[in-house]
Amino acid sequence: MTKLDDLLADPGWFPEAMDTGRDTLRFARVSRDGLAKTPFLDQRMAPVISDRRDVRLSEALAAWDADKARKVRMPAFLFHSAFCCSTLLAKALDAPGACLALKEPDILMHLANALRVDEALKRDPARAKRLSAFIFGLLGRQFAKGERVLVKPTNSGNNLITPVREAGAPALLLYGDLRSFLISVIKKGEPCKGFMRLQYNIFSLDPGGLGAIPHRQAMGFTDLQVAALVWRHQMEAFAGALERDRDLASLDFTALLDRPEAVLTAVSRHLKLRHGSARIAAAATGPVFRENSKDAGEAYDPERRERDAAALEATHKDTLDLIEPWAAKLTLSRPASLPLPHPLDIAAR
Template sequence: MADNILASPAALGAEWLAHRFDEATGTIRFVDYDRQTRAAVPFLTDDHLPRRDFRSMTRDEARAIGQTAPVHFIFHSGFCCSTLLAACLDRPGLASGLSEPVILNDIVGWRMRGAPPEAIGPLLADALRLLGRPFPGDQAAVVKPSNVVNGLAAAMLVIQPQARAIVMHAPLDDFLTSIAKKGLDGRRWVRELFVKLRAEGRVQALGFTDLDFLGQTDLQIAAMAWLAQQSLFSSLILGAPGRVRTLDSAAFMAAPDAALRHAAAHFGLTLDPAELAQILAGPLQRNSKDGARYSAADRAADYDASRAAHGDEIAKVTLWAQEVARAVGIETTLGAPLIAQ
């Protein structure tokens, strides 16, 4: 891949995505991806995007690039339809959706590898400013970070004081069902998530030692990761009153029209009825990961099949995790719902 220094930072168009932070050189790599290319993939990661030459810019040069619109966030627990919500809002004239931009993961990785704490905030501010450049005519940029970025969510809301957030999460039994449904890949993914949460000090308050965790099953570890994220989300709501709303995947799938109307309003987006109808007939009828036809009924059938195969384990771990939550004071139902319950 080419590493050419961009000649005119101030003239950089919105199609140039701030894609990676190179900690070795302290530079930011930009890649030219138009709207159609971004919309064709579920995540803005190297695994999904086509390979293109990148262009590098020093952070001092990058500061010549200004934010052009508000940035809002979709934080999430994983396996909760957050990719689908981001895809629904990614429409010309409405918002530019950015699903799991890697530059934010790079910042988390640098932080975990021992970056000076005082360096993280300025770098995060640079990244969010650069992501706040939606395509021309769009009302805002809606960023859905990977859930490994959740530990920086509170800082992101401080850095972007106009930003609002929707926290998407799955009910505990749905989350466990998703992990079981994905087999080895799901169980490995959730253990990797647990390790990252432990590194951030998020699981230590659950009342178990590392030796205890080693003795727990995959779904017990999944439940611990879910509880740790619930605790983080509760703190986020308390720390930014009025700016954070929550939406669980079951509520979203049960009333997608209401969820989308309320999401648009929360983000200050104008969503007309005709456009809402197009979204309901488009992204909501496809699998957000691979684009195949996939309705709410298809999703329910998949979950029913997984519960039939793993129901006993899911039920037992759900009850056990609820007892753990009561013991350590974690709310299993988040407040500030986007849709009135």
């Protein structure tokens, strides 16, 4: 039987899931290569898992705190507003020995929702902060000395920005404009429209304007109106975080497609990663920018992305032209406009 200390010390035991109500924490046995190559570390990571262990969350947290000699560097974080090349950016930065990119670990969704709905955590901010730092620390364990972990949460976990910064981790906020967001929703079809309604329900639990919209009124919104409200909620949350924390930086995703090498260099510098210029150049000119970031077997480059978007925009122009001005008048809880403040400095150095 694997000892608790071994589970906590070995990054090959990945924190897969937790339940604060049931006091459970699940570890999954996964190699570094399995973590790096899996587009989403949720139920879709099952093929790379070789074993699992369940422990009491409270016991694991106590053991973690008790080991004063434990040396764990907090991971860096890439927050995003969805449909803005976050998976592409994370994959481009993954480089053995320099950076391990973890893409949308399910446990962060569990943590984000626990902070939203667990009444015990909401009543005890110190406990919530301690739990958050523990989960971030587990994700930050290194497979190789000097290798920094980069974590890209799902955008439903954007309420973790403050806990991440309180834990001392560097972070970047990646975003796109509303029209690009809506075109992606249209492109992905009915499943994505349903996903937008799910995100609306999740974000309505956060402080801000979505929760104040009466349910009867919300039921009358069209699919793209719901999507626009989800986007607006995220832009306001990002704007608020950037206003409170000047060490945060924002990045419009189009810059990544236009100037990949300069952007990768700037992101690596801001997130305190360990890429050299040769690694950055190799990533910027390598296959990652010429394939589907979620399906490496499919050719997909910025030019094709632009053509696909232009075709959808032409087909749905009338609808988009109705939604955009409607959304432009929205203010849920605070003003927010693009470009977001504190843009990442991508000037050559």
